[in-house]
Amino acid sequence: MLDERIELLISRELDGELNADERMELDKAILRDPEVREVLDKSRRIDELAGVGLGVQITATTEPVELPSQPLRSHHSSSWWLPASVAAAIMVAAFLGLFTQKGGGDRLAVNPSGVSPILPDIVNQPLSPRENGPIRQVGSRDGMMNGRRDSGVFTILGEDGNLYLIQIDRVQAVQKTPTSRLVHASYGDL
Amino acid sequence: MTRSDIFDSDLPVVEAIANGDRFAFQELTRRHGEWVRAVIFGVLGDAERIDDVAQQVWTNVWERIDRLRDLSRWRPWLYRMAYNAAIDAGRDVSRRRKAAEALSNGPCERVAPHAPGEELDRAEKVEQVTNAVKGLPALYREPFVLRHLQGWGYREISEVMGIPVDTVETRLVRARRMLREKLNGHI
Incomplete structure (x- = not known):
């Protein structure tokens, strides 16, 4: 039966938590008592095999996490929403300015499906950053535009390099006239 | 840090x-x-x-x-x-039964009886060790699994589990002792 102190040192050695003094203490114990070396080797072997076996147990099946399809609940207001909102407003201004110059008012028209043709593909696909390649969301703000908790505004960086501001209503489709100054989309499954 | x-x-x-x-x-x-x-x-x-x-x-x-x-x-x-x-x-009932078996600190049921010194292939040994870990009391199994799967140090385990570093260390020492005893003659 090993001394508890030696057992502790062996455990620290295996976990890489041994300091210089403790290493010297363990080395002396190993020289003094062959059982210490035997226990150290055995514990190291068990650790190694456990690492292999547990890895298989944990990672054998990796199911994607499925979120409930119910509407989002009310969430925290965190400290970054204000600068994010300001940044989003600036980006909207730049975005709309771009369309005004191009005479692109008609391009903002919402098609019968309720999705503007200028929206990136992300609006018609599951929300997965992996699947949408370079398209990524750069900001969001729940209820920013109309104060409703069940809607949100997302700023999306499209793969064409343009920034898109998308208002998403989680309850009903939002149809806006072509003169609307926002792009609206509806996610039925959000 | x-x-x-x-x-x-x-x-x-x-x-x-x-x-x-x-x-x-x-x-x-x-x-x-x-x-x-x-x-x-x-x-x-x-x-x-x-x-x-x-x-x-x-x-x-x-x-x-x-x-x-x-x-x-x-x-x-x-x-x-x-x-x-x-x-x-x-x-549920089966979980409680398993826990009781583990707490009894007896040899793990699923460790096949082998004569001491008998050479087992690596896959069998991995299975034996894994089953022995499963048979540990949850108290000791949990830090052991986090240490071996995530490579976390004592302090990280302590912070996540909300227990003192010394307690993490003690549980790891005991987990290893139990495993050595369970696997005596098999590894």
Whole structure:
């Protein structure tokens, strides 16, 4: 039966938590008592095999996490929403300015499906950053535009390099006239 | 230096989740799904139920994050969600029976009887050790699994589990002692 102190040192050695003094203490114990070396080797072997076996147990099946399809609940207001909102407003201004110059008012028209043709593909696909390649969301703000908790505004960086501001209503489709100054989309499954 | 002393690169992700960002949620599951699974396994000692319990954990995270007052404490909070979900999942007769067997500290049932010194191939040894770990009391199995699957140090385990570093260390020492005793003559 090993001394508890030696057992502790062996455990620290295996976990890489041994300091210089403790290493010297363990080395002396190993020289003094062959059982210490035997226990150290055995514990190291068990650790190694456990690492292999547990890895298989944990990672054998990796199911994607499925979120409930119910509407989002009310969430925290965190400290970054204000600068994010300001940044989003600036980006909207730049975005709309771009369309005004191009005479692109008609391009903002919402098609019968309720999705503007200028929206990136992300609006018609599951929300997965992996699947949408370079398209990524750069900001969001729940209820920013109309104060409703069940809607949100997302700023999306499209793969064409343009920034898109998308208002998403989680309850009903939002149809806006072509003169609307926002792009609206509806996610039925959000 | 503790984890909380340095910038927590996951905190903006957690804040985004608190604002209902599904992208951020998927990112958090990608970054931390493995140790959550490790916690579940550590508590249950049953790999077959990990998927179901993990799904429940992440659903709870999504639904209850608005109850987390201090978002910087998200890690212990997530640990607690995983721990509680695993405990709930383990509340049935068979789980209690297994726990009682483990607490009796007897030899693990699923370790095949081999004569001392008999050479086993590596796969068999891995299975034996894994079964022996499953047979540990959850108290000792949990830090052992986190240490071996995540490579976490004592301090990281301590912070996540919310127990003193000395306690983590003691539990690891005891877990190793129990494993040596269970596997005596097999390894």
